[in-house]
Amino acid sequence: MTGSISTAVGAITKRFGRSYHRAAVVLGSGLGDYASSLPGALPMPYSDIPGWPVPTIAGHSGTLYSADVNGPILMLSGRAHMYEGRPLDEVVFGVRVAIAAGARIIVLTNAAGGVADGLHPGDLVLISDHLNLTGRNPLTGPNDDRLGPRFPDLTHLYSPTLRHLAREAAAEAGVKLGEGVYAWLSGPSYETPAEIRMVATLGGDLVGMSTVPEAIAARHMGAEVLGISLVTNLAAGLSPTPLTHEEVQETASMARDRFTRLLDYLLPALG
Numbered sequence: 404m405t406g407s408i409s410t411a412v413g414a415i416t417k418r419f420g421r422s423y424h425r426a427a428v429v430l431g432s433g434l435g436d437y438a439s440s441l442p443g444a445l446p447m448p449y450s451d452i453p454g455w456p457v458p459t460i461a462g463h464s465g466t467l468y469s470a471d472v473n474g475p476i477l478m479l480s481g482r483a484h485m486y487e488g489r490p491l492d493e494v495v496f497g498v499r500v501a502i503a504a505g506a507r508i509i510v511l512t513n514a515a516g517g518v519a520d521g522l523h524p525g526d527l528v529l530i531s532d533h534l535n536l537t538g539r540n541p542l543t544g545p546n547d548d549r550l551g552p553r554f555p556d557l558t559h560l561y562s563p564t565l566r567h568l569a570r571e572a573a574a575e576a577g578v579k580l581g582e583g584v585y586a587w588l589s590g591p592s593y594e595t596p597a598e599i600r601m602v603a604t605l606g607g608d609l610v611g612m613s614t615v616p617e618a619i620a621a622r623h624m625g626a627e628v629l630g631i632s633l634v635t636n637l638a639a640g641l642s643p644t645p646l647t648h649e650e651v652q653e654t655a656s657m658a659r660d661r662f663t664r665l666l667d668y669l670l671p672a673l674g
Contacts, residue, residue, distance in 0.1 A: 405549050407454040411500045415477075418447050419469040423505030426673045427477040428666070429498065429617065431513040433633065433655025437663050438478035441470035449481070455500070456483040456493045467497075473671040477501050484613055486591040491541040495620035499550070502624045508565065508673050509621040511614045511630045512662070514655055516638035518599055519583055519608035523634065525658045527580050527665065529569055530561050530630030533615050534586040534607050541616040542623055551623035560622050565629035565673070572669035578661050583608030585632060587615035599638040610638050631665075633658055 416422060430437060438444055449455040449465040457465045458481040468478040479501065483494050498509055511530075517523065546553040566582070573580035586602045588594055590612035594602070602610050609632050618628045635654040 405547055408496075408500050408503050410453045411455060411496075412503045414452050415447065415467065415469075415500070415504055418451070419445050421469055421475045424469065424475045424477045424501065425505060426508040426510065426670070427479060427498070427501035427506040428510040428670070429479045429482055429512060431482070431613070431633070431655075432635070432652060433514065433659050434512060434662060435464045435480045437659075437666065438466070438468035438470065438480050441468070441472055441478065443469075443471035444478070445469045452500075455496060456489060458483055459487055460484065474674070476670065477504065477506060482613060482617070484590070485537070485539065485616070486589055486612060491539060491543070491616050494616050495541045498617045498621050499624065502621060502626045507626055509617070509626045509628050510669075510673070511617055511628065513611050513614045513630075513632050514635040515585065515609040515611040515632035516594070516599075516636050517608075517634040518586070518603050518610055518638045522581070522583075522608065522637075524636055524654045525661075526634040527573075527578060527658070527662060528609060528632045528634060529566050529580060529582040530585045530609070530614070530632060531566065531582050532561060532584045533618065534584060534602070534605055535615050536586055536602070537589045539589070539616070541620045551625060555623045557619070557622060560618055560628055561630050562627040565627055568672050569629060569631065569665075569669055572672055573665055576664045576668040578665045580665070585609045585611060585614060585630065588612065594638060602638075609634065633662055
């Protein structure tokens, strides 16, 4: 995979004319068009990048942007998911390429279901840790020592330093920001009420279908990781209405201004 990563980095460098990018942000549901509003934003469709998977899910546009926010940063508008039938090396490919292009900080955003008491649709929550409940790991198989160690330590996977910066940015932006544990289940079906009770019993505050494999792959390569969830719905058994992807998109759209205001204050402070 190292060769395909290098090929993708070469294509990105040639298109954007920037030899490195100091950070990268994966934009989840509802945030896709944020990247185009940033200073000096240059687009590159995923389909133009060798090996980069193109998302098939509504709300994930499939465009890479290079922007200048206190230095060059990459913005990944859309991501691939395991539930699309993709192997995990494809799911984490974009994050690995971003790190190989120089990004030492990876910001992962997502839409999530709220499990913990007190969470409501529209809340923004820092990820302090995760539960991998899929039985899948992007590091399974032969290890490429050029990417990272065979057995990476995930004790501080979600960087305490970056979480502190995010809390400071939220205070400056006037945005409420919680903190909790994100549980990854495979999807694409929403979880059952029994599965949500299990997540709560295990200490999960949020539940979703992404982010965790990207975070593991990023830490494997030595990058610092920050995760931010937008609660778009109450999880199964906690919501009075059926769960739908349309609800996720609608809530993400309504909360977009607060989320982008947080990013406006956070991104210049990274690094």
